[in-house]
Amino acid sequence: MPNISIKDVKKVYEDASGNPVEAIKGIDLNIEDGEFVSIVGPSGCGKSTLLEIVAGLQRQTSGDVFIGDNPVTGTSRDIGVVFQDASLFPWKTIRRNILYGMEVAKVPRDEQERRFSQYIELMNLKGFEDKYPSQLSGGMRQRAGIARTLIMNPKVTLMDEPFSAVDHLTRCTLQEELVRIHQKEKKTVLFVTHDINEAVFLSDRVILLSPRPSVIQREYKINLPHPRSRSDDYLVHIASKIVADISRGAVELDNDYII
Numbered sequence: 740m741p742n743i744s745i746k747d748v749k750k751v752y753e754d755a756s757g758n759p760v761e762a763i764k765g766i767d768l769n770i771e772d773g774e775f776v777s778i779v780g781p782s783g784c785g786k787s788t789l790l791e792i793v794a795g796l797q798r799q800t801s802g803d804v805f806i807g808d809n810p811v812t813g814t815s816r817d818i819g820v821v822f823q824d825a826s827l828f829p830w831k832t833i834r835r836n837i838l839y840g841m842e843v844a845k846v847p848r849d850e851q852e853r854r855f856s857q858y859i860e861l862m863n864l865k866g867f868e869d870k871y872p873s874q875l876s877g878g879m880r881q882r883a884g885i886a887r888t889l890i891m892n893p894k895v896t897l898m899d900e901p902f903s904a905v906d907h908l909t910r911c912t913l914q915e916e917l918v919r920i921h922q923k924e925k926k927t928v929l930f931v932t933h934d935i936n937e938a939v940f941l942s943d944r945v946i947l948l949s950p951r952p953s954v955i956q957r958e959y960k961i962n963l964p965h966p967r968s969r970s971d972d973y974l975v976h977i978a979s980k981i982v983a984d985i986s987r988g989a990v991e992l993d994n995d996y997i998i
């Protein structure tokens with residue numbers, strides 16, 4: 740049974756004057772239990788729209804999304820979401836931020852503590868538990884945000900450009916940490932990024948969306964076990980293929996505009 744099933748999802752927005760803006764033309768995608776899938780594509784093609792629909796944060800115009808057997812009708816504890824900005828509560832310590840969801844969910848105290856120590860360790864945040872977000876670097880705040888989501892033990896994790904706001908070296912470290920956690924926990928992940936190298940480094944499969952209104956332009960299966968080397972010939976080859984396919988899409992878009 741696929742863990743995330745996206746069936747013929749379409750999305751039409753309205754612009755400020757009430758004219759329809761077709762963002763997603765039609766997407767069918769099954770993401771298997773435990774699979775790590777990245778969505779890439781040109782800016783404005785509908786990546787975030789698709790992720791928000793899967794997250795239950797906004798409604799598709801037509802089509803269905805299922806997590807296992809359950810249709811997505813709104814946000815749920817089964818679905819963990821991480822955005823570019825960790826948006827931690829600035830007035831709470833890292834510990835209180837990370838525990839917050841479990842407090843709301845009334846998870847027993849000893850279980851909260853057990854999971855907290857596990858994730859503080861996993862996200863390399865030991866020693867920073869009692870600091871406030873403003874006392875941490877951007878990369879550490881993002882790690883705390885990821886811990887806050889994963890600690891809730893969601894069935895699926897959705898991430899929208901989660902590392903875009905951090906510097907290059909931190910980004911590489913965060914990618915490696917994410918791979919390590921995924922190898923350990925084998926949770927289903929849907930990851931949105933505009934960074935092709937990031938997508939091929941992390942994923943079991945990369946989905947390229949066409950320019951808006953988006954359809955799946957192409958899929959790339961990344962048959963390479965972890966840990967991976969960024970300079971692996973196979974990864975470099977797939978990344979350049981994706982870049983070439985994106986520019987082909989863009990050429991078609993330009994032609995459309997010319998017509």
Ligand SMILES: Nc1ncnc2c1ncn2[C@@H]1O[C@H](COP(=O)(O)OP(=O)(O)O)[C@@H](O)[C@H]1O
Binds near residue numbers: 752784787789
């Ligand atoms: N709330 C909205 N109202 C109208 N148009 C929107 C809205 N959100 C996104 N769009 C449009 O839908 C398209 C896809 O946006 P988005 O999903 O954010 O793309 P991406 O994440 O791939 O950059 C864009 O053309 C964007 O301008």
Ligand SMILES: [Mg+2]
Binds near residue numbers: 786787
């Ligand atoms: Mg986006």
